[in-house]
Amino acid sequence: MRTVGIVGTGVIGACVAFALARRGVRVHCVERARPGGLTTDVSFSRLSAYQQPTYPRFELSHTGMIEHVRFARQFDNAPWWFPTGSLAWSDAGGAGGAGTDESFAQVVDRLTSWGYRALWCDAARVNREWEPRIAFPHDQGPIVRFPDEGWIDGPKLVSALIANAQRSGALTLWNSAVEDIEVDGDRVVALRLASRDRIEVDAVVNAAGPEAVTVAAKLGAPMLGAVASRSSLVIDLAADGDPVRHVLRGAEAHVRSAGRGRVRVRSDQVDAVLPADHRPEPGDEIVKDLLERAHRTVPALASAVVERIRLGTAVFPADGFPSVGALPGVSGYYEAFANSGITLAPFIGRTLATQIVTGEVHPLLTRCSPDRLRATS
Template sequence: MTRAVVVGAGITGACVTYHLARLGVRVHCLDTGQGSRGENTSAVSFARLSAFQQPTATRFRLAAAGIAEHRRLAGTLAPAAWWHPGGSMAWGLPDLTEHTERLRSWGYRVRWTDAAHAGSALDPGVRFTDPRAPVAVLPDEGWVDAPTLIGVLLAAAGDTGRATVEVARATTVVLRDGRVAGVRCADGREVQADAVVNAAGPGAATLAASAGAPLDSALADRSSLVADLLTSARPPRHVLRGPTLHVRGAGRGRLRVRSDQVDTSLAAGVPVPELVEDLLVRVRRMLPRATDATVARAVVATAVFPRRGHPCAGALPAVPGYHELVTNSGVTLGPLIGRLVAEELVTGQTDPLLYDCRPQDARVRTTSGRSPSPVPPS
């Protein structure tokens, strides 16, 4: 393996580009050109690191390994300005005890406290409606500044002398004699390569179809209204997962917020301006010190992910040289599956963590009519 093209410069594309370059592959990463790198999904996701609400032990192991990979990467690329491992707190959620005790049984660090202690000692300034409410504290979680991480990864890949990043839209996977020969861009150019990694996010299905590997029926999408707020209040120390609102810091004087209930209204067609006002009301109720909060940006972020819940990560044997990297929770999983897909591409060996993530299985299981397990929003 000497040359690879990675389509997509979001979190997963940047991660696989970085690891391919470190493994000695000449890699050409094609940014979509839709704004800043990762703007389609990575930069506007809630971007928390979490293994919470994983329905199976297999998905939990993948998420927990993803968090551990962030810690390892932060040590390799120090100082890690993108990494904010402050922990998270959850309360008032359906089946909270069941989810939390299942995590504990799988070896995840969890401790219980009550709202009175959480609001006075752990994260002063958070208002809980019931001071006796149980609060689950998950100390290994946190959040990620995805655009900063993407920039660091691509710069480090470039420093190897083996990676090139350019703004260009790949439209077609080029095949010759039944195997990958590169990609064709919207401007008519052909970028030649021995392998293509499809990390195109919302454009993944179109690129897969051009390779003769239809993916549409294997994918689902979910939209979420994510708002960045400006406030003079100090951001919370933890990622907050409350019954009506999720909040995290987003840098000095900034918050990032979303709500499951607001997203339900979004799907029902309620106008976005009304939903933004709804988010502000929820913020002021949970964080009384943030009464001055104003909206810096509000975006409807749409994530595309495999219906079965597991990522599509790795080679598709039916199309030699074609690899996929399509996933839910891309911020949590990106560094891990980016490294594992790069290693598989170079060595031909699949890590056991990817055994349930093979792209061919996503297609087979979708057409068999099996219903996927639900996955939480990232």
């Protein structure tokens, strides 16, 4: 495989590009916006396997977390990687999470039975030893610390990987949308761009995130409704100092650092009632709701200043597994899009690059073939 075009340069596309460049492949990345500046930049970007309901999905996410450790060690420093650990607690009803009948304790017990590290402690200890600024519902309430979780600065990761591959001379970045994927017989041969450029390639990777369905349709390979979407309201705050050290999965809001003096917040409850196609503005009731939930979780945030309010939308296979690999019947066409893209990106990058170059499919990706999204039954 000599030349590969990658459509989309979010975190997954960048990881695939980096891994291919490391294997000596010539890579053309096509991105209509700043690399890492769309879905990747709006993501809460937590490293976690917490919300995976079945062991196969958990195993894939847990492997992705472990891959981040290996991945970071390839560099002299990895300023995008923050293995802070996380803290989680339930509301008074003990709900395990949106869309589940499990209690919080049952969720944690299931995870620990699968080998996920978790430490039970009470709220008073957390306030005393780790996070003095969190306002828990009860001093003796049960809190779980997940020491292997953390968060990723997605745009910083993307920027580092693209720059690394460009310095090696293996990567060219095209600032354009894709107009068409050219096929000769049953083989991909070129990308045609909205800029009227034509790039001859031996293979194409569709890593276009929310636009992956549209890109697949250009090939004549529609996904027949086998995908789901999820929107999330995310607010970045400028705060004094560093109000939180861990990633917080609170009963009302999720909170994490976003770099020194900055905090990012979201909420499952808020996302569950987001109006379709809503464009949030300061002063909106739904924005005020999220901020109030964040303030109740970490009262020090009441004095923080709102920096950015954004709505991110993720598109992913409805069965919860990523779409990664070759599409049978079209030589040279590959897909790489997923839920939990931040967690899975380095693993997808390494294993898909291996598949493109050698044909070897990683065992954990056997459930992830793109052809399942084209089934008619």
